[in-house]
Amino acid sequence: MKYCKTCLQPDTRPNTKFFEDTICPACHYLLITKDINWQERFDIISAELKKNIVRKTRNNFFDCIIGVSGGKDSTRQALWVRDKLKLKPLLVCLSYPPEQVNRRGTENISNLINLGFDVIWSSLSPKTWKKALKEGFFRFSNWAKSTEIALFSCVPRIAIDYKIKLIFWGENPGLQVGDLATLGKNGFDGNNVINANTLAGGNINWLFETGIPKNKLSPYSYPSIKEFKKEKLQIIFIGWLFKDWSQNNNGLYSVLNGLLIRNNNKIEKSGDLIGISSLDEDWVSLNQVIKYYKYGFGRISDQVNEEIRLGKISRDEGISIIEKYDGKCDDKYIKSFCKYIEIPYNQFWENIYKSINKKLFYIEKGIIKPKFKVGIGIL
Numbered sequence: 001m002k003y004c005k006t007c008l009q010p011d012t013r014p015n016t017k018f019f020e021d022t023i024c025p026a027c028h029y030l031l032i033t034k035d036i037n038w039q040e041r042f043d044i045i046s047a048e049l050k051k052n053i054v055r056k057t058r059n060n061f062f063d064c065i066i067g068v069s070g071g072k073d074s075t076r077q078a079l080w081v082r083d084k085l086k087l088k089p090l091l092v093c094l095s096y097p098p099e100q101v102n103r104r105g106t107e108n109i110s111n112l113i114n115l116g117f118d119v120i121w122s123s124l125s126p127k128t129w130k131k132a133l134k135e136g137f138f139r140f141s142n143w144a145k146s147t148e149i150a151l152f153s154c155v156p157r158i159a160i161d162y163k164i165k166l167i168f169w170g171e172n173p174g175l176q177v178g179d180l181a182t183l184g185k186n187g188f189d190g191n192n193v194i195n196a197n198t199l200a201g202g203n204i205n206w207l208f209e210t211g212i213p214k215n216k217l218s219p220y221s222y223p224s225i226k227e228f229k230k231e232k233l234q235i236i237f238i239g240w241l242f243k244d245w246s247q248n249n250n251g252l253y254s255v256l257n258g259l260l261i262r263n264n265n266k267i268e269k270s271g272d273l274i275g276i277s278s279l280d281e282d283w284v285s286l287n288q289v290i291k292y293y294k295y296g297f298g299r300i301s302d303q304v305n306e307e308i309r310l311g312k313i314s315r316d317e318g319i320s321i322i323e324k325y326d327g328k329c330d331d332k333y334i335k336s337f338c339k340y341i342e343i344p345y346n347q348f349w350e351n352i353y354k355s356i357n358k359k360l361f362y363i364e365k366g367i368i369k370p371k372f373k374v375g376i377g378i379l
């Protein structure tokens, strides 16, 4: 386990590789974009859109499609595509089932509708959703495995149905997060997102093995590269265009446009440093706890690293925040999750104990303890 010398990203993130063995891809990206002419990037995209993409893609009503959750990133994206790029976007939201979505989540989607957007709200069969989610939890210790696949897949699927060729996503996970398998032919090309750790090349054999009928799983099948080519789909990562793309800035921008965030945020309960992430449900918090036990870092690390890169806190301050909060969330979220997938609370932890990374953690009297020190590595 090695830490980035600039921030506190360990090299345990899937599909990542440090530059010169010392700098994580996200810090490297920041470094090489210091002298970027951002207006030039905007001009490149505008020209590309005008020349090729929009002309090919325009259906009678919409120029492009944007996957939204109603959160900080998607609210900013939607407004920017409409008001700055002057396009007509169709927004697509994959909804969580009623047991999972919270009121804030539905109100944030209402906010987008009130801002004047057309929104398709896609709801999948709740029985299949629950079975797939439970399978993901027991097989990968990641309940969100199937739901993220559905989220990524529904946008190009609906784009194909509506004959829309242009898809916007937010940050470039290859450049801005460090999932290098997703890098495309240039900084804004998102057509390799199929190789992201979550989508694993579109392979859902594990879902077929659950016994869920094949026809019920079509919303979970991401279009193949062949289908992408045939349909002339183009994904553009809009985060590539923004000098000030960050959780804080996107949050601020979106709050000013009606976004509801976590009021009275308690970090040790929400597992969210600023109270503006994954606003539409609460089980992502426990998934981040599991991520911490698998890779030695959770959401707090991701958020702290961005703050360090922006120069808002020092690396040392980051270490104490991560040591205090990473890998924690309110027990009530774990209990409500267990109730939803119908397992006893103990079974949740038994499954987590099985999946912890033994190189990074050990269990003593039922308590999971790290073998590493944040910012340094294995002791």
Ligand SMILES: [Zn+2]
Pocket: 004, 005, 006, 007, 008, 009, 023, 024, 025, 026, 027, 028
């Ligand atoms: Zn870094």
